[in-house]
Amino acid sequence: MKVGLTLGKYAPLHKGHESVISLALEEMDFVIVMIYACPETTSIPLSIRANWIRDLFPRVEVIEAPDGPTEVGNSEGIKKLNEDYILERVGNRGITHFYSSEFYGEHVSKALGATNRIVDPNRIVVPISATTIRRNPFEYRRYLSNRVYKDMIQKVVLLGAPSTGKTTLAKALAQELSTQWMPEFGREYWEKNQVGRRLSPDQLVEIAEGHIEREDSLLQNSNRYLIVDTNALTTFLFALYYHGSAHSCLEELAAKTKDRYHHTFVCNNDIPYDDTWCRSGEVNRRQFQEATFRELDKRGISYKTLSPSPEERIASVLRELSSRSAPENA
Template sequence: MPTCGLTLGKFAPLHKGHQFLIETALAEMDELIIMVYDCPETTAVPLSIRANWIRKLYPKARVIEAWDGPTEIGDTPEIKQAHETYVFQQLQGYSVTHFYSREFYGEHMSQALGAVNRLVDWTAQSTWTNRTAVPISATQVRSNPYQYRQFLEPLVYRDLITHVVFLGAPSTGKTTLAEALARRYTTVWMPEYGREYWETHQVDRRLSLDQLEAIATGHLEREAAQLSQANRYLFTDTNALTTYRFSLYYHGTATPHLAKLADRCASRYDLVFLCETDIPYDDTWDRSGDGNRAVFQKQIISDLVVRKIPFFRVKGDLQARIGYVERVLARFEKYHNLLDNFLTAHD
């Protein structure tokens, strides 16, 4: 007889303990259903993102997004009944043979389903609060994801980091600001990969279309690596929008892939800061002059406006810029509506 396992939870966030349970079930069952509850009272990470973590890591499992599931948790008959009724509705008559959990509700849920109560990561002497194989809880992770990042898959951890990017024409202080903020928040920052690449590959201060595409691709790869090392924030110097703009400046066009990477910038970053041109121009040999800086700045602003990418303007000396970014970060909440963070009825 084919076996079908069921497990459910918030997975807020998905951690190694959850994965231990899921992988145990996948190894033992012919089929596995994972029900992911919406839980805005617990985490701001949207249900769709939490469900997609599981889909990406475990494509053989069937994932159900429980958008209207019960929000109360407890050991009362009423709460138990509410959860049991909801699970039956979601299964739509589908037969489950084993219920997997690491929690107290395994007993009543398995009885209601007529399934085997499969407790994972317990010992015969333990209570539901003890974790033996993977000593971690989602509550601990939420309190300090960086401290417990060894219990998180990189794709999960990256989604918990606030990704901040600094844009602007050459010599507008992006690098200095990103590096200073990384020190302030004890995290890492992402240098402009294009500068490193240009110094190695430029010929007569020019790069080919394919080389400009390589810059954008390489920059994204390094961003992904830095996100896995970041502590709450990653501060990034420049992105594919800048590379795309350089491609238009030098060649009048861009490769289709570079254009696509530039388009993705609209949703890749949590916060975008535009560094203004109100600081002295650093006229080094690799730059094309203050006049070009002014034009390039206008083009970047136009690009952001046309793409409908919200951005904050930073100006003044370094301390003024740091202070402004700090104030924005203090009001920003990841996975919340940006306008809710900054606009009130009195603004």
């Protein structure tokens, strides 16, 4: 039985990596892919990167290596460190071929007693590297599958009561970051479907689902970030306001907001109230704002509150994004 092994950080998994795995699947009876944790290189968690491989290549066995060495080099010490770890994890799996595009293919294959299967070492077939992609994923997204690219986009959601400046800020941030923004689908839906200034529980579910569907459709052409004006948590609060309770499907979608968004900002309600026909007054704005903070705290969602100054709001968001995205820019 021919058993192939390949490994890497896959930060991110690109078409070059995919070609190595695909070739191994063509030539081997069984393929193992080992993926390392590398927080010093990328902020994308190991589990997400591992699931890229599982989803795109369901026939391979994926081994997550959270404690694997990440030192790269040609010194005897580094080579032995990596060889010892690989042998410990898969040395008894009968590896017959080791697949890579790197210099370490030779010494790892020798340690495994396997054939050194080098694939496109000069990057001629797929002229890209993960390092290059990390510098500008948007420019090189053609080398990434849609499945991978969407997970590289950080979703930035803006919350707050009606008339707290979310839409204005979303537009400004998208312009600053040269990316896209997702308008509040609920407002569009409400204006078309409201009866007596109310929506039914089922209609509120449609809003939350429609908003998520539109978000996802924007990811492939977003640049590092997608700015989102409200989310299912806002729709959930409207359900409580209208009906005193929420549909179970909406409850579930609201719960998922904790993990769906990478950054949550709340626009303060200390700006002048814009009393349009579709809003319910300044008292309601204050109550809705308080409810927003309660829900975020109850659900354990980390957030940053933004000042009333438009300029300071933009600067504050940009500072936060920069500080939390450092590994991606390494």
